[in-house]
Amino acid sequence: MKKTKLKLKKKTIMIFIAIFIFLSIGIYASVKIYQNIQYKKTNEYKLLNIGYTLEEIDLLEDKLDNEYIDTLINKEKDDYLLTIIQEKYFLKRNITRYLEYHEKYENTNPSLVIALVNTNNDYKYYEHDIDTDTSKEELLLVNKYYHLTEDYVPEDLVKVSNKYYYGENHQVREKLYNAFINMWNAAYKEDIYLIMNSTYREYSEQLNVYKDYERSIGSIEADKIAARAGYSEHQTGLAIDVFSTKYTTTSNFKDSDAYLWLKKNAYKYGFIERYPEDKENITGFQAEAWHWRYVGVEVATYIQENKITFDEYYAYFIEK
Ligand SMILES: [Zn+2]
Structure with a gap:
């Protein structure tokens, strides 16, 4: 009589453990799937897909506003952008103007582009007053x-x-x-x-x-x-x-x-x-x-x- 009771108890415990393991695996897997879905929504994932390295993404996040980074995920990888943001006197408020200047005068070296745009020389004298x-x-x-x-x-x-x-x-x-x-x-x-x-x-x-x-x-x-x-x-x-x-x-x-x-x-x-x-x-x-x-x-x-x-x-x- 005593033996049967003990056996029953053991069985119950085993069932509980099995259910516990099963649930844990289920929860773990769901969390992972969820995290993965969330990660795919991040700029990091999207930028990696375009071809930026993790190091370059860190640099973009360090130098540029999130709103600007949002605009990058729909474009091709921009090597000139990576060059210009590493310039000593880079100012994020001028980012669009640096790129516009570069588009117009491709051969100007990056330091000079920074100096000219920072000092408004992408505008005409006396017109940007x-x-x-x-x-x-x-x-x-x-x-x-x-x-x-x-x-x-x-x-x-x-x-x-x-x-x-x-x-x-x-x-x-x-x-x-x-x-x-x-x-x-x-x-x-x-x-x-x-x-x-x-x-x-x-x-x-x-x-x-x-x-x-x-x-x-x-x-x-x-x-x-x-x-x-x-x-x-x-x-x-x-x-x-x-x-x-x-x-x-x-x-x-x-x-x-x-x-x-x-x-x-x-x-x-x-x-x-x-x-x-x-x-x-x-x-x-x-x-x-x-x-x-x-x-x-x-x-x-x-x-x-x-x-x-x-x-x-x-x-x-x-x-x-
Ligand atoms: Zn004088």
Whole structure:
């Protein structure tokens, strides 16, 4: 009697175990099937199917918005896209414009595409017009896309002593002036005699400068050498034209020891060469060895070390 009971109990336990195993396998399989269906809906699965590797997918997810990645799953694998997103100054807000630019000018190298688009050079001068943000202080940007209003006058203009400028009534912003005096003293110790040649210029004055050029050489040529009113850095009070007492023309200053000295040392005082040679396509201006812009020591040092223009710096670090 006892034996039969025990046998029955054993049987029941076995049945329970069997049911348990059966159910577990069933649940496990269902979960797996479900997971698989869900995975196939993911961008990762779809991108792998197009030909991107897992590493490349990580990169896309790191550099681009999900909404943009959603658009990739219906296209072929794009190797140029993978190249451009790895560029140092890549900005995801410009992704569509980089690709459009590349489509138009296939042979432009990726770093240049980044630099040109970041600085709006995929648009025509004066047609993509932005009121510049004057709250940026010494980092405010003025170029052929960013302009000052007609009534903009910097608040802290100070008069320049005729020790640093031949003539009266020339003004610059105070922070530039202090930095310039420090720089002047350092240069003087090395027998370099710097002299300012152009300082703060008000809107109406720039209007006359531009109009004079326009009358004599036409607007296309005038645009190459002079800014239109509102688009000149001289209106910021943060830019000066510098010569040395020995070299006082725009044609010979670049051959002077003063220019070489400035190239090597000006950043230590917060100044940058604003329109360097070979950067005309980015700055919109032919090289001007004499035009120096105050941006502060930290930014000037970065620009000096990384050999970029202020326009590129602004797009990447300030406007971001
Ligand atoms: Zn200038």
